[in-house]
Amino acid sequence: MSISISGKIPTGSIEVVDEHDAANLQLRLLRDPGDDHLAIGYYHFRASGIRGQSCTYRILDVAEDASARLAGREGYEDGWTNTGPHASYDLKHWFRIPATLEGRDYVFSHVPEHDVCYYARWAPYPPQREMDFIARCQRSPRVSLSTFGRSGLGADLDLMTIGTPGPGKKACWIISRQHPSETMSGYFVEGAVERLLDEHDPIVTSLLQRAVFYVVPNINPDGTQLGHTRANGLGYNLNREWVAPSLERSPEVFHTQALMKKLGVDFCIDCHGDEELRCVFLGGPLEIPSRSEHLDTLFKTFERAWNAASPDYELGHPYPGGSPAEADLRMAWNWIAEEYNCLSVLLEQPFKDTSWWQDPIQGWSPERATRLGRELPTAVHGVLDQLR
Structure with missing residues (x-):
């Protein structure tokens, strides 16, 4: 079965750039409408056809698209460092996957135990x-x-x-x-x-x-x-x-x-x-x-x-x-x-x-x-x- 990634789920948000290679699944954050420079960073998507595959997800250009910060935060670790997405198979129990910034991109890897897995910056409240x-x-x-x-x-x-x-x-x-x-x-x-x-x-x-x-x-x-x-x-x-x-x-x-x-x-x-x-x-x-x-x-x-x-x-x-x-x-x-x-x-x-x-x-x-x-x-x- 081919891999399918979608943000067209309740509270979902992601742009799918390339879903054909499990080792290089390419995604992009979506910006809210309006002129708030901080209004980008949320993601929540569903991946299917992935059981047992070594999947690497690459959210492109995070270092540029979502680099804006509130004033006075220079002395604090940014929101993309030393963290990773929440993941869930049943939308009830959420566990953390480590992620890293690789150049401009935010990257995490996962070998799912089931056919479908959900990923989000933090566990959604449906x-x-x-x-x-x-x-x-x-x-x-x-x-x-x-x-x-x-x-x-x-x-x-x-x-x-x-x-x-x-x-x-x-x-x-x-x-x-x-x-x-x-x-x-x-x-x-x-x-x-x-x-x-x-x-x-x-x-x-x-x-x-x-x-x-x-x-x-x-x-x-x-x-x-x-x-x-x-x-x-x-x-x-x-x-x-x-x-x-x-x-x-x-x-x-x-x-x-x-x-x-x-x-x-x-x-x-x-x-x-x-x-x-x-x-x-x-x-x-x-x-x-x-x-x-x-x-x-x-x-x-x-x-x-x-x-x-x-x-x-x-x-x-x-x-x-x-x-x-x-x-x-x-x-x-x-x-x-x-x-x-x-x-x-x-x-x-x-x-x-x-x-x-x-x-x-x-x-x-x-x-x-x-x-x-x-x-x-x-x-x-x-x-x-x-x-x-």
Whole structure:
């Protein structure tokens, strides 16, 4: 049987250049529409007819096409060094394959045990899994589901409300998948929500007596379906749209801001992933124009509470390249902190692994992302009474 490679799968993304020689399978990354110079790097594809063959995959021109980096990262290892793709035969268990940069190309080899194998920069979070998860959660009496708007291409924007709103209750938000390729956010949300629905968990019971959680499990459904790295379906990076969102460019942010204005915000976590860092990293409201000692103390208290709950959140990792003098309010966590004078944090999970504990089989994995999410309620519980 001949080898066949395809990115025409749910959340798939790759250009097939040459699939005729197992020893030299040539591929190319696809760039998102729009002008974001960082909006390339995600890949997810299916290879069939490969059982027992020594396959070498060569993603061409990565060193040129995907060499752009965020400012201040010169002292950090880039996202293509000392890592490799996740691979899976069943789309459930993902394992890591080592890869190297050879000149301009990103190269990895694999002898598959089965006829079909999936490869991705990091384990995908399938749309069907997201739909099943949301549908399953509505069985809980703690959950109500609603649609609060539509994306640029007409997809529903889902809101999960966990707990019962009432006078004096804190409004705690979880936002996920602004950048669709950062799929660890989906697993993180699963872990957080599953714990919030545990009726036998005393920390959760205490939280929901005093707070309501508003969860946007996927703020960028179009980018997810299209296999984008960072853009929505209209070609815009949602995490640069928070100062002036519009229905023409970023309806997903526009509708989220309108909902926040209606419901209020006392806490927010915006969930992302980082291709270069070897840690779980948090950014806080420390450089916004209305920065204060209270917010600084609150952020540090939250950090310590999460570190105590899970060693996977390590203390002591500085802002990459040094903290900016002023926060970029186009980014969700900064805009929300400034607008609502609240604890709003950025969560970055690694594509690679943590520095304190390396998993040689999976690296940072869906399982660890889910477990990290399960510890979020503990960290929030540690600061809840201090939020206002």
